[in-house]
Amino acid sequence: MPTRTSPEDAPSHEQSPGEELRKEGSTMALYVAVCLLAGLMAVPDAVGHHGVRVIGIVWGTTIGLTLAHLFAFRLSSRLVSHGRVDPHDVRVGAAQLAGATLVAMICTVPILFLSETAELDAVRLLLAAFVAVVGYEVASSNGGSRGRSLLYAGAVMVMALTIAITKNILGGH
Numbered sequence: 315m316p317t318r319t320s321p322e323d324a325p326s327h328e329q330s331p332g333e334e335l336r337k338e339g340s341t342m343a344l345y346v347a348v349c350l351l352a353g354l355m356a357v358p359d360a361v362g363h364h365g366v367r368v369i370g371i372v373w374g375t376t377i378g379l380t381l382a383h384l385f386a387f388r389l390s391s392r393l394v395s396h397g398r399v400d401p402h403d404v405r406v407g408a409a410q411l412a413g414a415t416l417v418a419m420i421c422t423v424p425i426l427f428l429s430e431t432a433e434l435d436a437v438r439l440l441l442a443a444f445v446a447v448v449g450y451e452v453a454s455s456n457g458g459s460r461g462r463s464l465l466y467a468g469a470v471m472v473m474a475l476t477i478a479i480t481k482n483i484l485g486g487h
Contacts, residue, residue: 331402335409342383343413344448350375350421351441352478354434356485368433369425376418380411420444446471 329337353375354368384407391403424436449470453463 331405335405338406339409339413339416340448341413342380342410343417344445345383346376346379346414346417347441347444348474348477349379349481350417351438351445351474352481354438354441355478356482357434367430368437369422372418372421372425372437376414380414383410383414417441417444442471442475445474 350372353371357368357371387407387410388399388403392399395403421437421440424440425433428436446467450463450467452470453466454460458466
């Protein structure tokens with residue numbers, strides 16, 4: 315009689331170093347995108363008229379989140395590595411920095427080319443689209459049809475917007 319295997323008995327998927335770095339960079343990019351979306355949803359639409367610039371919010375938030383994350387990552391890495399900084403952890407931190415920077419750079423493009431009255435909405439839409447595109451890629455790369463991938467992308471975008479709205483409600487915005 316064959317024995318059943320439990321999930322614990324199943325072989326784990328070992329990630330290549332490149333896969334792990336892409337996952338870390340993508341995680342950070344998505345994290346920054348959702349946090350930026352929440353921050354920009356809390357900003358009044360007339361932001362440009364009050365001396366606050368969208369580019370300052372984008373880069374200030376991205377730099378602040380990235381510094382906080384890298385500080386925590388480096389400290390926790392040293393905690394579990396008995397005070398050492400492993401070269402692998404340095405590569406992971408660099409991938410996380412690259413993911414955060416990519417999102418801020420993507421957000422900067424419409425800011426450079428649109429008027430102050432249009433840039434806020436454009437960046438909000440761009441961030442939501444970024445999350446949706448990642449969702450679409452997840453579904454389609456796993457064999458999903460175009461329709462199923464679009465549905466998954468829409469669900470992912472709704473989830474990201476729900477998180478952003480929840481963050482703002484809980485933060486009193």
